[in-house]
Structures are given as C-alpha cells and as structure tokens.
Amino acid sequence: MDIESERPGLRERKKQETRIALSWAAIRLAVERGLDNVRVEDIAAEAGVSPRTFNNYFSSKGEAIVARHFDRARQIAEELRARPASEPLWEALANAVTARFALGQDTGGESTPDRQWVDGVRLMINDPALTGAFAAAAAAAEAELAAAVADRTGTDAALDLYPRLVAGAVGVAIRVVMERWLNAEPPIPIARLLHDALGQLSAGLPVPPKGPSHP
Amino acid sequence: MDIESERPGLRERKKQETRIALSWAAIRLAVERGLDNVRVEDIAAEAGVSPRTFNNYFSSKGEAIVARHFDRARQIAEELRARPASEPLWEALANAVTARFALGQDTGGESTPDRQWVDGVRLMINDPALTGAFAAAAAAAEAELAAAVADRTGTDAALDLYPRLVAGAVGVAIRVVMERWLNAEPPIPIARLLHDALGQLSAGLPVPPKGPSHP
DNA sequence: AGCATTTCTTGCGCGATCCGCAAAGATTCT
DNA sequence: AGAATCTTTGCGGATCGCGCAAGAAATGCT
Incomplete structure (x- = not known):
C-alpha cells in the first residue's frame, strides 16, 4: 500500500488512475451485490484490467x-x-x-x-x-x-x-x-x-x- | 470467536481443550518458524486433530x-x-x-x-x-x-x-x-x-x- | 441400561485467493 | 531511434475457507 507522489509522468498518472478505478469499482460492486458476491475477476473487469493486475495493486479485496x-x-x-x-x-x-x-x-x-x-x-x-x-x-x-x-x-x-x-x-x-x-x-x-x-x-x-x- | 462457559460436561471441556491446544500450537509454531512457514496442516497435527477440524474452531491462522x-x-x-x-x-x-x-x-x-x-x-x-x-x-x-x-x-x-x-x-x-x-x-x-x-x-x-x- | 437426539469430527471436493515467473507491451531516457 | 526500465498479463501452483454428508462421541429421556 504505497502512494508515492513522484513526478507526474504519463506512467505515474496511469497508475494512480487504475488504482483509484480498481478501488472505486470494488466499493461500488460490494455495495451493490454484497462483498461475498464480488470476485476479484469482476472488479478487474469493471476497471478494465486483468485479474492478475488487480493483485499488483492490492493484495486483497x-x-x-x-x-x-x-x-x-x-x-x-x-x-x-x-x-x-x-x-x-x-x-x-x-x-x-x-x-x-x-x-x-x-x-x-x-x-x-x-x-x-x-x-x-x-x-x-x-x-x-x-x-x-x-x-x-x-x-x-x-x-x-x-x-x-x-x-x-x-x-x-x-x-x-x-x-x-x-x-x-x-x-x-x-x-x-x-x-x-x-x-x-x-x-x-x-x-x-x-x-x-x-x-x-x-x-x-x-x-x-x-x-x-x-x- | 465465541467463548461461552456453559455447564462443564465432558464435551465442553474437550472443546475448550482442543481450542486452547490449537491456539497454543499455532503460537508456538509461528514463533519458532515464522508465520509464513506454518500451515494449517501443521497446527492441526500439533494439536492432534484433522486440518478440517481446525477450521471448525478458527476461520484463519x-x-x-x-x-x-x-x-x-x-x-x-x-x-x-x-x-x-x-x-x-x-x-x-x-x-x-x-x-x-x-x-x-x-x-x-x-x-x-x-x-x-x-x-x-x-x-x-x-x-x-x-x-x-x-x-x-x-x-x-x-x-x-x-x-x-x-x-x-x-x-x-x-x-x-x-x-x-x-x-x-x-x-x-x-x-x-x-x-x-x-x-x-x-x-x-x-x-x-x-x-x-x-x-x-x-x-x-x-x-x-x-x-x-x-x- | 437402552435408544433417540444433538453435537463434534473428519474426509472429500469446489471455488477463490495470492503470488512467482517470464513473455509481451508501454513509457522513459539518452 | 534504440536501449533501459517498468507494467501488464496469462499460466500454474500452493493454500485456504467452507459446504456437505457420513461416522463417532456425548448427552438426554425413559
């Protein structure tokens, strides 16, 4: 869980964006369906990345x-x-x-x-x-x-x-x-x-x- | 995680015993080897019960x-x-x-x-x-x-x-x-x-x- | 004591998670 | 442009958490 504000290249910006997109997607889905009915797969799909990438950002739902x-x-x-x-x-x-x-x-x-x-x-x-x-x-x-x-x-x-x-x-x-x-x-x-x-x-x-x- | 001291039949006593045995075994092994090198299987073995039973008492290490x-x-x-x-x-x-x-x-x-x-x-x-x-x-x-x-x-x-x-x-x-x-x-x-x-x-x-x- | 009931244990198996690894793709540096 | 660096992604493996159902143990009732 690190948030390092380095100089804002395209790379860093995208990272923050997907990070927020993932977190936000996780929250939205959990609110809608209940936490147990949300798999990592769904969150990743919602954010437009692969399930594996989710775990590069967060180690758990x-x-x-x-x-x-x-x-x-x-x-x-x-x-x-x-x-x-x-x-x-x-x-x-x-x-x-x-x-x-x-x-x-x-x-x-x-x-x-x-x-x-x-x-x-x-x-x-x-x-x-x-x-x-x-x-x-x-x-x-x-x-x-x-x-x-x-x-x-x-x-x-x-x-x-x-x-x-x-x-x-x-x-x-x-x-x-x-x-x-x-x-x-x-x-x-x-x-x-x-x-x-x-x-x-x-x-x-x-x-x-x-x-x-x-x- | 419930600890209800009901009337102490043989059953309740044994339950508390295995509960404590499991917890104690988990602590001892974790202290010795480090938490990551201890699997549920080991703890159960140490306490003399099946791995499945471990999860009847605790839902996680x-x-x-x-x-x-x-x-x-x-x-x-x-x-x-x-x-x-x-x-x-x-x-x-x-x-x-x-x-x-x-x-x-x-x-x-x-x-x-x-x-x-x-x-x-x-x-x-x-x-x-x-x-x-x-x-x-x-x-x-x-x-x-x-x-x-x-x-x-x-x-x-x-x-x-x-x-x-x-x-x-x-x-x-x-x-x-x-x-x-x-x-x-x-x-x-x-x-x-x-x-x-x-x-x-x-x-x-x-x-x-x-x-x-x-x- | 005998028998029914409740409770606990255990093996099996499924769905899911977390993570290492290496190839492919994207961004940055020079 | 070309090299260096970082990110994404798919694959595979090791656990894990738990539902299910059969068997064993303890308890309650008569």
Whole structure:
C-alpha cells in the first residue's frame, strides 16, 4: 500500500488512475451485490484490467475497498504538518481532522448520491471480512500521524508513548464518530461529533454529567 | 470467536481443550518458524486433530494465534465490573487492566522465560498478516469494555460517544504499551508503562515537558 | 441400561485467493 | 531511434475457507 507522489509522468498518472478505478469499482460492486458476491475477476473487469493486475495493486479485496478511506485518513498527518506551529496541539489536530472529514464527507472528489455511500460504509464497518483491512489501514495512517505529532511536540515516536497515544486516540475518535454518524437517526453533523469526541479526549475523558448529551 | 462457559460436561471441556491446544500450537509454531512457514496442516497435527477440524474452531491462522490474547483482553471488562463502584473510573480501569496484563505477561499461565520467545512474539505481532486478526479481537473486546463502562458511568453505549471513546482509548493504551514493551531495551516493567499510558490518557494527553521520559 | 437426539469430527471436493515467473507491451531516457 | 526500465498479463501452483454428508462421541429421556 504505497502512494508515492513522484513526478507526474504519463506512467505515474496511469497508475494512480487504475488504482483509484480498481478501488472505486470494488466499493461500488460490494455495495451493490454484497462483498461475498464480488470476485476479484469482476472488479478487474469493471476497471478494465486483468485479474492478475488487480493483485499488483492490492493484495486483497479488502485492501482495495479500504484504500480510498485510507488515502484520506493518511492526509491528516500532512494537514497537521501544514498547521502553524503556534497553534496548540489539540486545536491543530481538531482542525486537521475536521478539514479532512467534515466537507467532502463521502466521495472525496466526485459527487455520488449520499445514500449509497452511507450504505457502503456501514456495510464496510459491519462486515467482519473487512475489519482486518480497515484496521491495517488505520494502523498505517496512525503511524504517520504519530510521526507528525512527535515532530510537532519534540517527542520521539520510537521511545515515547506520547505521540503514539495521541495518534491512537485520534484514530479511535474517528472510528467511534464514524460509526455513530452512520447510525444516527436523525443525522448529526459529523463536525459536531468530531469536535465533541476530540474535546472529551483532550479533557481526559472525565465521566460526563448526568444529562443526555444527545439532544 | 465465541467463548461461552456453559455447564462443564465432558464435551465442553474437550472443546475448550482442543481450542486452547490449537491456539497454543499455532503460537508456538509461528514463533519458532515464522508465520509464513506454518500451515494449517501443521497446527492441526500439533494439536492432534484433522486440518478440517481446525477450521471448525478458527476461520484463519490469525484468529487462532490471537485467540489467547483476545481471551485475556476480554476479561478486562469482567474485571472492571468486579471493582467496587466507589472507585473512580480511571482508577478502576487501571486496576482492571493491570490485573490482567501485569503478571503472566505473555504465556498466559505457564512460565516460558526465554529471550527467543520475546523475539518470536515481536516478529509475530509485527506481521501484517496478523494486524487484521488483532484488530478484530480488539474491537470485540472493546465492545464489551464499552458496555461495562457505560453501566458504570450511567451512559449509553449506543447513543453516547463516551463509553466507546474510553474503551477505545484503553485499547490504544494496551496496544501501544505492548509494542513499546516488546521493543524496550533494556526491559521496562509493563506495569510502569501501563500506569504511564493510562495516566496520560486520563490527564487529557497534554504535551509532555521537554526532558526525556525514558531514563 | 437402552435408544433417540444433538453435537463434534473428519474426509472429500469446489471455488477463490495470492503470488512467482517470464513473455509481451508501454513509457522513459539518452 | 534504440536501449533501459517498468507494467501488464496469462499460466500454474500452493493454500485456504467452507459446504456437505457420513461416522463417532456425548448427552438426554425413559
């Protein structure tokens, strides 16, 4: 699972295109038919490449499906580094996370009717066959976030627990928020949920007062 | 992955025995040879059952290997419920976690002292093929912990972010601590690491002061 | 104890996955 | 243009995960 933005020759561009085409095809088919009724063959056909080529890009169906979410999660670290150093860590984190998750919520570029996307993600989270790939992606993204946090705070990702705890906590927040957001009826703005979750984390997760926090 | 302690007939006992035998065999072989050099066939042979039976207990090698760790992680929720309600949440959590992780650290019962063992375990858990299984197990354990936290704090695991954030944060702490503990040279007492990690979490993960926290 | 029922084990076999290898095709470099 | 480099693709092999059905073991009922 590498995404290296080298200088954009025809070659690199095509690679990214097929990568995205494959991932997108995998998601679309999984949403339509259910994950178990999609073979690698179908995904490859949908993307216009051979089945063998699919495995040159992804080592499993799960990886392909999770790829886009992963690509986005990964950018959080980038976004954090782009934040002014004067910003307090947790404020910068909240801004970085919100920037990536609060707007182009679903497609990440194209606009597809939201309903389908919501169903797809819910499927993704609930299917045991995908939790693995999903978690692997999250772990990779967290590693980068941890490095960024280490740089910003002057800690060492190899020796200190701190940066990894922060990255892990942010990952947990995103995971919990996504799940809650997908099941919320009526819908709750995701920005609100994110702000709430990160606020609780940076406050040390104190036991909340009695009243229901879900108006 | 179900562990239901039903009434202990001969049948149930044997089932648990083969389950543990299979999981243990999987771990031992994976530590010795490396995960890729262990086939399901070998594990089954080691445990004295047919390869087909292996799949009646675990749907993958990874699941078998993670099973014991999972069983233990799962008991944290139990342990938490057993703590007096007067104890503050984070104190109770620290005690519950420590109770399960600070003693029979790796083996889970027997005492296998070796250095080679730790090396093997390190290699094993760093294997990408296992991250999935680990995550799945962690998710299951966290769900139970979230329920226990919800009960204790009067929150709702379905509606409030809080209990899930707490459970997730504890899961992250355990994960980070385990990784750090395995790579620590010289060794650091795991209880110290756990206390440190949970302390930072319940303090809101403030940016630590300059000095190195690793003496 | 005797017999029916439920549960677990096992062998067989199919569909699918993942990956190494080497030939063919496409892109880039000089 | 020609060489070098990378990508795609088909083929084949090693597993793997699991459904199915027969046999064995344990349990429940009388």
